[in-house]
Amino acid sequence: MNLFVLFVVAVQIHRVTPLIHSLIYFTVVSYQIPNFPEYLTVGYIDGVPISHYDSKSRKAKAKQDWMNKITADDPHYWEKVTQDSSDNQHSFKVNFEMDQERLNQTGGLHMFQVMSGCEWDDETDEVDGFQYIRYNGEDFIAFELETMRWIAVHPQSLFTKHRMDQWDMFNQYRKHYYTEECPSWLKKFVNNGRDFLMRTEIPKVSLLQKTPSSPVTCHATGFYPDKAELFWRKDGEQLHEDVEVGETLRNHDGTFQTTADLKMPATADVEGRYECVFRLSGVKDDIVTKLEISGILSNARIREEEEKREMMVSIAVPLAVLAPVVVVVLVKLYKSRQAKYTPASVDADCEPASKSPSEPVSEPASNSPASPFPSAT
Structure with a gap:
């Protein structure tokens, strides 16, 4: 397992512990890579992207709304980050070109990948810092915080190690940044984004x-x-x-x-x-x-349910078409039965059979054939 992957795994193990927070910046410096900026840096808090700057836009911007809370105390924060990123872009480019010439790799596609940042344990208040550099996908060099020395991971990085070890003032500042400045920013960001970073969502x-x-x-x-x-x-x-x-x-x-x-x-x-x-x-x-x-x-169950739905539709459609026909037939049958059992009409010129004035006209029986349904009485 290479050094870069080993570090990523270590960060993931740390993050299983809920009390350790991290502020990490990923920077990419590229050469002749189509449709990709020459310089790109993205910041992360606990794995959540918080900031972005690239050589095309030349402007630092927040990736989370709560990151803009920092401007309440520092209204020009993003202007300063933009300027710092622009300065780093120039510095990285100069060093990149120097290493390319030394390695005799001035042509073709090339890339530097830099990962730097710090961790903070909010229970013990312990902090740690790191910086790892890869060149063309291979581990190249790393900064050791305790000794303030650079570790040559790749044989071709020995020259770079000796050159950077001699930058005493630069390495002193780097140690100060990783143990003081970076943790200070990390604590501010975690506090501003606490509702987002410390939330719990059930899956x-x-x-x-x-x-x-x-x-x-x-x-x-x-x-x-x-x-x-x-x-x-x-x-x-x-x-x-x-x-x-x-x-x-x-x-x-x-x-x-x-x-x-x-x-x-x-x-x-x-x-x-x-x-x-x-x-x-x-x-x-x-x-x-x-x-x-x-x-x-x-997939099989979904197809089976779809087939059942299609079968139900295939049955329902003919029934829907047949239903009006059945109604018409029933209506005709009902009318024919009514016509069959309706009493004959009385001729207007004929008198009904004589009855005694005292004899009442009888009502039809309850279940008279004149009614197709039994009487309710």
Whole structure:
């Protein structure tokens, strides 16, 4: 594992501890790379982008709204950052060109990558600083804070090491920056962005599967901070085999997502025995999702549901067309029955049969054929 990757892993391990905060600046100096600025620097607080400057825009700007709170105490803060970035751009360019000539690499595509910053433990108040430089994707040189000396990581960086070790005043300032100035800014930024940086957001957890024979993926998205665990349990015991945990990735809204694959198909005999567990730092209760086939979102199940919907539509459409026809038939049948059972009309020229004036005209019986339905009385 190279030095740069080792440092990134170390920072991630530190960030699992909720009391350690970091302020890191990533700077890229490039040569003849199409559609890419010659100079770019981006600042991060606890992995959250906070500032941006590049040689095309030539203006430093905030990446988070709460970063502009700093102007309440220092109205010209962003103008100063712009000027400092412009000065650093010129300095990096000069040193870059010197190293290219010394290494006989003046032609082609080349890139310097610089990562520098500090960490602060808000419980013990301990601070630490660092600077690592890579050249064309390889570790090149690093600054050691305790000795104020440069470490030649690459054989071709020995000349650069000796040259930079002689800059006593520069190295003294660098130590002061990493132990005093950088932590001071870090504390201010953390205080201004506390509501954002120290917030807690619970994720949505889903079980996913491509095909019935594919691994079951437990997917958690929308959580913050990234100090979280996602794992599988069987019969209450955490699984370490047949499980593959994915990377923690940042969403566009600043929250995070991650996955944990259970490398076995979901069958009826495993239902209820397996469960996916999401654990977020600072949150008491875990989110537990039991493995149930009916709860898995899969392409096959989605297609099956779509086929069922299409079948229901195929049945419903003919019924909708047939319904008016049935109504018409029923109406005609009803009218024909009415016509069949309606009493004959009386000729106007004929007199009805004589009845005794004292004899009342009788009403039809309750279930008279004149009515198609039984009487309610």
